[in-house]
Amino acid sequence: MQEQAASRVLVCIQCGKCTGGCPESGRTPFNIRMLMRKRQFKYAIEEALPWYCTACNTCTLRCPRDVKPSEVVIEIRSSMVENGDIPVTIQKALESTFxxxxPWGKPRSKRGDWAEKLDFKVPHISETEHKRLLFSCCIHAYDPRCMVIPVNVATILNKAGYEFGILGEEECCCGNEIRRIGELGLFEELMEENKANFEEYGVKEIIALSPHCMNTMKNEYGDMGIKVMHYTEVLSNLIKEGALKTERPLKGGIIYHDPCFLGKQNKVFVEPRDILKSLNNVEVREFARSRETSLCCEGGGGRxxxxxxxxxQRNGEIRVADAQKAGADTIATACPFCLMNLEDPAKEKGLFVKDISEILMEVI
Amino acid sequence: MDIIVLTKRVPVTQEEELKIAPDGTSVDLSRVPFRMNDWDNYAVEEAVRLCEKQGGVITGVSIGDMESDEVLRRAIAMGAKDGCLIESQGVVNDPFTRALLLKGFIEKENLSFNMIFGGVQAEDDQFGVTCGILAAMLGLPFASMVIGIDEIQNDAIILRRELEGGIQERIKIKMPCVLSIQSGINEPRYVSIMGIRKASKVERKYFKADKYLDGGAGSLIDVIRWFYPPKKEGAVILQGELEDTCKQLLGILKEKGVLQ
Amino acid sequence: MSYTLIISEVRRGVFEERNLDSLGLAHMLKKPVYMLLPDGQYPVNERWSDVLIKTDIKEELFTAPKNICLLLDKVIERFSMPDVIILTHSSSGTECASYIAGYFKLPVITDVNGMDKDAKTFYKSYYSDKVYGEFAVPGQGPVVITVRSGAFRGSIEERTHASKEETIVGVFLDSDRAFIEFVEEEKTEIDITKAEFLVSVGRGVGNKDELPAYDELTGVLNATLSCSRPVVDKLWLPKARQVGQSGKTVRPKVYLAMGISGAFQHIAGMKDSECIIAVNKDPEAPIFQYAHYGIVGDMNKVRDKLKELLKG
Structure with missing residues (x-):
């Protein structure tokens, strides 16, 4: 993958379509087109610059020459990683992951602790019949704000009678961010460890809670013969099949924010919206920049x-202002990083940011 | 400039709730991951930077079981030429015994060096004395808490030691010498997984610890029991009107000694 | 003769307060207390020890590890080997303790913060205070100890008589290590990691105009102002003042968090503070889970009231 990116950078025609869609270019010192230029001519690159990229992938999707600028960024970062010269906070995250x-440096032994908050027992994947794995993601396992999400999704799946299991402390970081930080050796190690577990326990389906985990397991783990889905895909199906009923009405206007790794990178646009539309009494609004052009929350790529x-001005603040203009009082999303980055500015403006699982918990 | 760097593999316990066995004789570390002691990481980095400028070779030395090979691999990935493991039976709790082992090893194996580096202390026992004991046993000059190396002269080194309250002392110390390195002296480089894989191909040397104690001194101190420190109280919400709560707050600040 | 020897620490002409913990432990050991002092003009309470041993060695040479051993040779020659040698658990205290242990082949226990009632075993923290170990010294011989600051000063009992004075001079000092000078650490910009008392403001401050009043508050409290990320993002305070995963990691004695909800990334940078006090109007704010004390209320009102009380 590295070599491919290296060769493609030479065909860049500097058209600037990448910069046009980039959530960082023009507002920060980062400029993705100029970075490609520097790479083409092997000019020195200021050491902070590559770390601005949020890995939203907009540049790669827009590039008419298939240069894959986001992969070139990974390649640049990778050589910095191998030289050992990277920002200290990124270094800490990598060392913790190792x-x-x-990346948060929390004890691995506590990775499955979120499941203790449930009023039923989730079986280990090995004890399940259908071998459907709920993959929790690091941030959901440890961050007190995000921990409600696995609890919610597990509760909802249980209610819908959808059998699943977990890996508990055997689960390890998916490596999506680690690969984007450029630590390819560590990414491989994490991938191998997860894959070995999937194989040992005969996993047939993965329900990923974070779009970031879903992305790497679906697109970068190679062919595992496992169906990898985001939880909104599973829940949307369950609602359609009638296994899950959204009964209680909700008030107010909800606007949906597409996470980059779910929407533009994996084309899951419909399912989260279907879930929201199934709610009684709720008006679902749209951002002017939505779906493929959704504005990145700036949480990806190691950010x-x-x-x-x-x-x-952070994109989160822009996003909250846009939501307010659109008349929404709740921003719904389906990614922990988006949730974290939107919630703080939203609180200030009196808006709510909720994960779709949180909204569902209010109505079932 | 040949430097021996002492490195220790330690459990990463910052975020763990540690369990003591009911009889108090052991702490359960079975589910805790390990890594190179943070202070040693700075020591290795400082040695590598010195040798990059001055030339010379770095030898990593560690006492422990075979698992400690991991910290030697890391030292090699950072720039050490080779690594020596002094294989011990069980954990050596007494820093005196550790120093005695190191002295025996360095003398019997004829390790040549201009300086011996170690971290100021280990994250696990936080004794902070192994380097000093070793220096005295070898009859070498010693400085601890080294926070900056200012100048290398022919047979001496000018360095700064960290004292308390934002003060340092600049001293001149003759070589060969032993220095314990304080965290913050540098920014240790990141060691990638690929780097560690490459380092694994460099052969490490393994030695049995019993050879170096001369049948002499066992531990001078023994841990007879582990116990939990007195528990911290949970968050106390100060009650009352604004004026009351603020007065209580000032009281706490005085009690903690930050307000006169 | 049976006695306890304290090696005192004097820094830039000041008898350090942490010596009180050496004295406290020595008093608990119930043996005659001898205290070794460097040359200089500084007051020492004469009722704290039984014997003060004065030397002509300047403080900066007194605390050099080899010198202290050469001096101890003389002390032992004159008074016999002490039962316990106590030093402070400081940079130089620990440095000297380790060298003494190696030089005289003595057991050493550092950072001691407790002792059993028979004075037979000593407690020492392990794993950043998560557990304590109880250490016995099987050999019955002398032991070298460094004491944790604050651990024993409450046990000082004044003697009824003033201490006797002894003098040791003419120790041949070590030439392998020479003191050059004291240097102040460079201060390029404000360093919040060195502050003992931080007042940290978060998004709850509301707007920029409220900040000067926090500057005034930290002025009267003699504290340092720090903040969480949103405050830096808004350009209200410089990056150097930011606490958190992407800012600085701090461990002050007191961390007063005002209007900080306690996002995960912020907590990572301050959770090891000795005492955390949170002021937040939201009683559910996660910061209260990490705080030792909390005030549920408007941070700006708390600020103004504190200023009023301090001025009044």
Missing amino acids: VQKN MFFDVEVPY
Whole structure:
């Protein structure tokens, strides 16, 4: 994959379509087109620059020459990683992932603790009949705000009679962010460990709670013969089949924010919206920038661990202002990073940010 | 400039709730991951930077079981030439015994060096004395808490030691010498997985610890029991009107010694 | 003769407060207390020890590891080997303790914060205070100890008589290690990691105009102002003041978090503070889970009231 990116950068015609869609270019010192230029001519690259990229993949989707700028960014970062010269906060995240198998440095032994909050027992995947694995993701396992999401989804699946299991502390980071940070050796190690577990327990289906996990397991783990889905896909089906009923009415206007790794990168646009539309009494609104052109929350590509030195108005704030203009009082999303990045500015404006699972919990 | 760097493999316990066995004789570390002691990481980095400038070779030395090979691989990935593991039976709790082992090893195996580096302390026992004991046993000058190396002269080194309250002392110390390195002296490089894989191909040397104790001194101190420290109280919400709560707050600040 | 020897620490002409913990432990050991002092003009309470051993060695040479051993040779020659040698658990205290242990082949236990009632075993923290180990010294011989600051000062009992004075001079000092000078650490910009008392403001501050009043508050409290990420994002305070995963990791004695909800990334940067006090109007704010004390209320009102009380 690296070599492919290296060869493609030479065919860049500097048309600037990448920059046009980039959530960072023009507002921060980062400029994806200029970065490609520098790479073409092997000019020195300022060391902070590559870390601005949020790995939203818009550039790659827009590029008419298939240069895959987002892969070139990974290649640049990768050589910095191999030289050992990377921002200290990124370094901490990588070292924590190496030791504890999650970038937050939390104990691996507590990875399955979220399941103790349930009023029923979730079986280990090995004890299930259908071998459907609920893959929790690091942030859901440890962050107190995000921990409600696995709890919610598990509760909803249980209610719908959809059998599933978990790996508990055997689960390790999916590596999606790690690969984008450029630590390809560590990514491989994480992937191998997860794949070995999937194989040992005969996993047939993976229900990923984070679009980031879904993305890498679906597109970068190679052919595992396992169906990988985001939880909104599963729940949308269950609603359609009538296994899950959304009964209680909700008030207010909800607007849906497409996570980059779910929407533009994996084309899951319809299912989350279907879930929201199934709710009684709810008006589902749309951002002007939605679906393929959804504005990135700036949580991907290692940005959860790297703060840029240059201050600027964060996309989260823009997004909240846009939601307010559209008359919504709740922003619904389906990704923990989006949730984290939108919630703080939303609170300030009196808006709510909810994961789709949180909204569903209110109505079933 | 040949440097021996002492490295230790330690459990990563910052976020763990540690369990002590009911009889108090052991702490359960079975589910805790391990890594190179953070202070040693700075020591290796400082040695690598010095040798990159001055030339010379770095030898990583560790006491422990075979698992400790992991920290030697890491030291090699950072720039050490080779690694030596002194294989011990069980954990050596007494820093005196550790120093005695290291002295025996360095002398019997004829390791040549201009300096011996170690971290200021280990994350697990936080004794912070192994380097100093070793220096005294070898009859070498010693400085701890080294936070900056300012100049290398022919037979001496000028360095800064960290003291308390934002003060450092600059000293001149003759070589060969032993230095314990404080965290923050540098920014240790990131060691990638590919780097560690490459380092694994460099052969490490393994030695049995019993050879170096001369049948002499066992531990001078023994841990006879582990116990939990007194529990911290949970969050106390200060009650009352604004004025009351603020007065209580000022009281707490005084009690903690940050307000006169 | 049976006695406890304290090696005192004097820094830039000041008898350090942490010596009180050495004295406290020595008093608990119930043996005559001898205290070794470097040259200099500084007051020491004469009722704290039985014997003060004065030397002509300047403080910066007194705390060099080899010198202290050479001096101890003389002390032992004059008074016999002490039962216990106590130093502070500080940079130089620990440095000297380790060298003494190697030089005289003595057991050493550092960062001691407790002792059993028979004074036979010592407690020491392990794994960043998660567990304590109880250490016995089987050999019955002398032991070298460094004491944790704050652990024993409450046990000081003043003597009824003033201490006797002894003097040791003419120790031949070590030439392998020479003191050059004291240096102040470079301060390029504000370093919040060095502050003992941080007042940290978060998004709850509302708007930029409220900030000067926090500057005033930290002024009267003699505290340092820090903040969470949103405050830096808005350009209200510089990046150097940011606490959190992507900012600085701090461990002050007191961390007063005002208007900070306690996002995961922020907590990562301050959770190891000795005492965390949170002020937030939301009683459900996660910060309260990590705080030792909390006030549920408007941060700006709390600020103004604190200023009023401090001025009044």
